[in-house]
Amino acid sequence: MSHIDELSAVQIAAGVSAGEFSAVEVAQASLDAIEKRDGDVQAFLQVSSDLALEAAAATDKNRAAGKPLGALAGVPVAFKDNMHLVGTRTTCASKMLENYESVFTATCVSRLLDAGATPVGKTNMDEFAFGSSTESSYFHPTANPWDISCVPGGSSGGSAAAVAAGEVTLSLGSDTGGSIRQPASFCGVVGFKPTYGVVSRYGVVAFGSSLDQVGPFGRSVEDVALAMNALVGAGSDPLDSTSQPYPVDFLRELRSPIEGKRIGIVRSLLEMDGISAEVRAAMQQAMDGFERAGAVLVDVELPHIGAAIAAYYVIAPCEAFSNLARFDGVRYGYTEPKCVSLAEQTSKSRAFGFGQEARRRQLLGAYLLSSEAYNKYYYPAQQVRTLITQDYTQAFACCDALLLPTSPTTAFSFGQMADPTQMYASDLFTISNNIVGNGGISVPMGLGIQTGMPVSVQLQGPAFADQKLLQIAFALEHEVQAELRVAPAYAGKGGELV
Known part of the structure; x- marks a missing residue:
């Protein structure tokens, strides 16, 4: 019989619905x-075997009763561990939330489950999504399935690695500055960041x-489009004030030709320092x-x-400083024992409950929002945001999509980016997408000649033109035919359908 990693999400849903x-x-x-x-990859922080088998049994029961099945019937899905799911812990890969049990389920998670997906677990991440390598997780780093001496990217590194290793067919990640697209590039899978507001963040x-925006990982553009239909099909979410209705079928126009479409370069x-020859070759391949x-x-x-990195x-x-102020060690989360006052308990709980990068970013945020720094840094950063948005508006007046590198290089080795500013600079091509809020997708171009590691390119489209963006990405995928499926070391290693 076939192995799980040989089937797409579309094929699994069709096979389950047909009783194959x-x-x-x-x-x-x-x-x-x-x-x-x-054991090698360590993509997961928690495997929810009971939830998975229970959901799968319910799908089979509905089929036996002749009830219609959802578009993701039986498809194994994993969720980044900053997404709540009742019956699991939601730790954000932090000591602060090490034992926190979810008391509700995120809208993005519930919509995939409502479509019939099977929840197999929660994936590793950089602590509170602060990072680009998944090295800052409190629990353990995640390895790249193509070379376990290399990082999978971040902060959604576990979600990307789980798909690349063939452990799940789809996964969800979150993208604040490239945290879906960069790990997708490093791991050789498709990663899509929708337009801000298309997917609920509740x-x-x-x-x-x-x-922040939530989006899917898959091994093909078609699988990502299938996941997007589940994420947006129920309309806007009243529990998220930024959620917008986006009533489109991402599969309907996916195979339409793109003849005459304008691709901005x-x-x-491409002339900037630090871009590897492999990335330049991938860009030429895409063109x-x-x-x-x-x-x-x-x-x-x-x-x-x-100026995007500086503004970001x-x-x-x-x-981040504002959002993480709620983790005070009093209501929930890590509590430092043997403190003589509430002030001491709060201070020490935050000092020892957060890791180094989380503390660094909160301290930076606290300073930047202080009275002496606000007008000097924060207000100008928002002005730069407006300028970058205007640049994109002018660019999209001339083209349907932009073609950019996803990352300046292929996956780097553990410990290689010891300087945090060097790590920050690796997000050059993805951060502007979040500042503006438009959609972006990373598409694999194959393996680099020098490193033998996956290399990808990125497509960005205008806001709320995500359907067209996936159509263009599908056409590129078809022309290049560089679907990497799973890392060869893991193909055929477990996961056989019997």
Whole structure:
């Protein structure tokens, strides 16, 4: 029989609906794959075997009763551990929430479950999503399935690695400055950040409230489109004031030709220092693929994108400082014992409950919001945000989508980015997308010649043009035909459907 990693989400849902195999068989195959593969990768913080088998059994029961099944019937899905799910812990990979049990379920999670998905567990991440490598997790780092001496990216590194290792078919991550697209690039899977407001953030522990967005990982653009239908199909979420109705079918126009579509190229970015030869080659490969598909390449400029990192690392820490103020060790979370006063308990609980990067960003945010720094840094950062938004508006007046690198390099080794500012700079091509709020997707281009590691490119589209963006990404995927499926060391290692 087939292994779980040989089937797409579309194929699994169709097979379960047709009775070719049961949802319980698929769930067990996914759990077996995790048991046999995750010792090396360590993508998971918690495997929810009971929840998975219970949900799968319910799917099979509904099919036997002749009831209609959801679009994700039986598809194994994992969730980044900043997303609440009743019956699991939601730790944000932090000592602060090490034992916190979810008392409600995030909207993005419940919508996938309502579509028939099977919840197999919660994946590792950088603590509170502060990082680009999943090295700052309190529990353990996650390894890249293509080379376990390398990082999977971050902060949604566990979600990307779980898909790349063939442990699950789909996963959800959150993206505040590239935390879906960069790990997708490092792990050779598709990662999609929708337009801000398309997917509800209710029940997702906040990092930067004006920047955060939830999106799916998959091994193909089609699987990601299927997941998006489940995430937006029920309309806007009244529990999230930023949620917007987006009544589209992401699969309907997916295979439509893109002949005549205009793809914007920011050539000045390709001349910047620090971009590897493999990334430049992937960009050329993508440009050639678009031309074969009949698209038109046009030169555009984003003159203020060089200031995006500076603006982001003012805005994001300020919002993080505000959002994480609730973790005081009093109502829930880690509590430092043997304190003689409430002030001491709060101070020490936060000092010892948060890791180094979480403390660094909160201290930075506290300073930037102080009276002496606000007008000097925070207000100008918001002005730069406006300028970058205007740059994108002008660029999209000339093109349907922008083609950019996802990351300047392929996956780096553990400990290689010891300087935090060096780590921050690796998000150059993704951060502007969050500052503006438009959609972006990372598409694999194959393996780099020098490193043998996955390399990808990124497509960005105008706000609320996500359906068209996935259509363009699908065409590129078809032309390049670089779907990597699972890392070869894990293909066929557990997860067989019986």
